[in-house]
Amino acid sequence: MKQLIALATLAASALAPTLAHAGLDSDNPLHPLVGIAITGGGDKISHVDYTDGTSQDITAGGLVQLYGGVEYHPKGAPLAFQATVGYHVDSTHARNGDQTFSRWPIEAIALFNATDKIRFGLGARYAASPKFSSGGAGYVGSADYTSQVGFLAMAEWLITPSMGVQLRYVDEHYKVHSVTYDGVNFRESDYHLNGSHGGVGFNYYF
Template sequence: MLKKALLSLVASTSLLGTAAWADNEAKLAPLLGAGLTLGGDKVATMVYTNGNESSVTAGGLLDLRAGLDYRFANSPVSIQAAIGYHVANASARNGNVTFSRFPIELLAHYHVTDSWKIGGGARQSTGTKLSSSGVASNVGDYKFDSSVAVVVEGEYLFTPKFGLKVRYVNEEYEVKNLPGADKIDGSHVGVIAVYYFK
């Protein structure tokens, strides 16, 4: 009796899980996202006149993005393509240091439920540079090449239009035209809020 009840419960749960996506039509939705990231090697430090310091890291700090999300019909799978602006900055009235890049991402997700999805994919950062100005200009200006990074993430959808991603990115940078230079670790964790225009 107990065995039959357990089998019945498992079957019902499986059917409910299938029903969550079985009737879905294919959907294409533009998206906008913004979040914060932490991690990576320190690439520059600004020292203020009062002795305080502010560091710029290769994995920080502000991540802005726009893209498209496509949900396959009758499937728990979706794909997502996005381009972003990822920047870390230390500034004062008389100078600043900025590490910036434009990452392009292609991701795939598996929708575990209507609210949860997990996935990952690849990321390539373009236009990566360290720039400085004013009293911080001694830091210099550098351009970087980046490795193809691996992205792993999970996302919780509070509504069909609004989600929150938690992610890890494994990424490296290398100064352009500087053979033998040490690679810079840009790996980071991040939390990103995403709005889907559905």
């Protein structure tokens, strides 16, 4: 038993330096990251009714964003910089049809450490390739959009040096480039869409 305790103590001692230098506590200033955010807001793009009596809206600010990137944060410095690329989508799927609004956001954020656990960020976001599509019983046509560079503000609580919970707000807008219905293409360059939204996110830092 004493030998097992001694081995466990040695193993814990060996692992301790590795755990202490995980995430943003690492001496390496570059930290890969992955994250997910649940978002809501923006103009309603479509409304879907189901046969069971329920319904769902597709909005320009919803619903799930997955992303990955890198943060530059020298150990002990009050400032950090993040760059990420992600996939942001709001969709509905049934056995006989679907509707989807998708885009590929690129974000650049400067962060300031208010405390060891709390930090605030400001940045810019560009949602590339925004598109609405539909099919089956949910078919209402499709639309391609152009996006403008938007503004992003966030606050993050670092649960550990490797995990952070975020509150975020994005102000962004889209302009309709073209609409397609039954194979016919229409251009509607004067129609604008507000994609501004709020959300709650989770980041993991390596």
